[in-house]
Amino acid sequence: MASCPPVLVMYNPVCGDGTAETFFNEHVFPRLEEAHIQVTQKMATGAAGHAGTIAFDFLERYEGNVTVILGSGDGTLHEIINALSLVALKGVRKNVVSSSVRVVLIPCGTANALYCSLFKPISMNEGPAYKLKSLEAFIMGSDVVPLTLTVTTLSAPPSSKQSCSNVAVSAVVTSTALHASILHDSESLRKELPGIERFKVAARNNITQWYSSHVKLLPTPSAQAVEIYDPDQKTFVIHKDSDAHGIVDVHGPFAYFLSTVNVDRLEPAFRITPLASDIVSSEVSLDLVMVRPHRDPTFVMDTIEARNAFAEKSVAVLTAAYQDGNHINFRYTDDGKMTNEGTGPTVVEYIRCKGWEWIPDEADERAHLVCSDGAIFSIVKGGKAACSAAVPADGAEFSVYV
């Protein structure tokens, strides 16, 4: 008789509003028992970073495709993916090139971006059945969807003595500018505001900030192009500033700079990259949303007044993202107002490409922050961050039951 594939159950007891354990005891374990699913190991994470160690140890002990039933938000999944992607496994997997990890997601975190994108919520107050959709898919033997990952390398300047670079793998979001600042600041608000409200408070505190950087957008291999969304044609077109290699140079300052893979939203209703699900990409790519205040026809000079005035436009962009992703249709009128009509410059530049390089201005400290699925990194002075979308060719492969 064939042995059962290994199943690891893991939940983060402190994620979201801290109810993962209760949810597992009341809903997940009873359902697994009812379905006669044998659990190989169950663990609660004990600290930040523990999820990666648990998954790593489990893979080194059990052969074959592994299923991880994970009760968490996006951050804990990020830890697992990073722990398995960036280190060579030993034990039973010593000479194994590729290990497949199939994840059953139980959304217990604050934002649950990946889950909400895979299982679109109908109302804001979905009941327990909504949270059990991936588990039901696993029990029914449904399909899995492979995850596209982005690999971001944070490197020091070539002249630096620091030779080692930092690498972060993201399954949801890689960002700089306002979003990275929000995630950086919101962590300290977690105790006080356990829900998504803390992101809004952190957003208000950072909304007037601009970020100085030079960006290179990198073309997808098959189209050999960086694409930009054209709201007139309602499709992606080749970026007009592409050079002979398909690379596009973009200069700041930036108010917003955020890329996603696998998701069209970062919270149940915050559809920041709506085209990820409306116009599905046929190749490995990421969706990138940028807001550059200089595109505003009324922009004259970078002053405190100009930044305060532009903050209202940034708020309008973020608010429209909550209105089914309508921010991507905004254009400027000649007098700098925002409208859904006309032929003025788009407020948001919505890009589809293979990756990007972010080279922050040395003098702009906040422009050095990078967010990878909620984890915050800092680029060293004179360095840069290079982010590229990939489906892992070797090493771990991740997929989710849907």
Ligand SMILES: Nc1ncnc2c1ncn2[C@@H]1O[C@H](COP(=O)(O)OP(=O)(O)OP(=O)(O)O)[C@@H](O)[C@H]1O
């Ligand atoms: N026992 C623990 N004690 C303290 N921190 C923990 C523990 N277990 C995991 N963590 C940390 O909790 C953090 C938050 O988890 P996670 O990101 O999954 O939830 P969230 O932030 O509430 O949701 P989301 O990422 O969807 O917004 C993770 O970064 C992880 O390092």
